[in-house]
Amino acid sequence: MIIEPRLVITMAVICLVGIGIYGLLITRNLIKVIVALQILVKGAILALVLAAELQGQIQLGQSMALTLIVADTIVAVVGLALGLQVRRRVGSLDLRDLSKLKG
Amino acid sequence: MLEVVVAGGMIFCAVLAIRSSHLLQSAIWLAGSSAFTAILLYLMGAPQIAVIELSVGAGLVTVLFVFAINITGEDASTVLPSIPRPVAWAAVVLAIAAFAWMVLPGQQPALTEAGPAVFTSVLWKDRAVDMVLQVALIFAGVLGILTLLGGHEDTGEVAGGAHDH
Missing domain, CATH: 1.20.5 (Single alpha-helices involved in coiled-coils or other helix-helix interfaces)
Structure with a gap:
């Protein structure tokens, strides 16, 4: 049985999106949230390139994926910086501790 | 067949990145997932973005993660899940079903002819x-x-x- 590569990639995209959403829902650690977000965005990048390939406009898909990679990296950088400052000031990376802050 | 192996490796690394209890291991598995994603992108005919994903996703982001984890340290208090696991699984299945409903039944469209374009x-x-x-x-x-x-x-x-x- 020959499995079509596009079907494999579609299934991989679905799995990555599912893993990313699960990670976002289940984790309380700020750094782990960023890891889950990275996985989710990898699925989105693959989906973009796959869609572009199906439409025969792979270069357009690549340029859009580049924008997504840059944005994703900046999100990771800013998120890690935020996590670092939260750890310094609150003493924990737990998201629940953040929601308990007052004032 | 190669796509199946690479996609399997990518999903395996992604699962371990989420399930790993140590942040550093999680970052390393994420880097592995990025590397497999880059290979998959190359196989799809997108070499430029594959190189960028490999250098940025598996390189720069991993370095940043390791650096940040070294400063903050492991936080053992966040091992417990934020919501009950069955609720999370239900949400994930719902999201995947909605996504698959949009993608799978329609069958992928045939390739349309587009003029030759250069990435730059x-x-x-x-x-x-x-x-x-x-x-x-x-x-x-x-x-x-x-x-x-x-x-x-x-x-x-x-x-x-x-x-x-």
Whole structure:
């Protein structure tokens, strides 16, 4: 049985999106949230390139994926910086501790 | 067949990145997932973005993660899940079902003929606004890095100074 590569990639995209959403829902650690977000965005990048390939406009898909990679990296950088400052000031990376802050 | 192996490796690494209890291991598995994603992108005929994903996703982001984890350390208090696992699984299944409903039944459309395009031409001419946005984002990232590296003076010193008076 020959499995079509596009079907494999579609299934991989679905799995990555599912893993990313699960990670976002289940984790309380700020750094782990960023890891889950990275996985989710990898699925989105693959989906973009796959869609572009199906439409025969792979270069357009690549340029859009580049924008997504840059944005994703900046999100990771800013998120890690935020996590670092939260750890310094609150003493924990737990998201629940953040929601308990007052004032 | 190669796509199946690479996609399997990518999903395996992604699962371990989420399930790993140590943050450092999680970052390493994420890097593995990025590497497999880059291979998959190359197999799909997108070599430029594959190289960028490999260098940025598996390289730069991993270095940043390891650096940040070394500073913050492991936080054992966050092992417990934030919501009950069955609820999370239900949400994931719902999301996947909605996504698959949009993607799978329609069958993938046939290839449409498009004129030959060069990556640099599309990037710099057709999507020039995106490039401006990326420059702005990179400056935001620089500010984030500055925050990551600096800001050692915490509120404790301020509080200590207040006690002196």
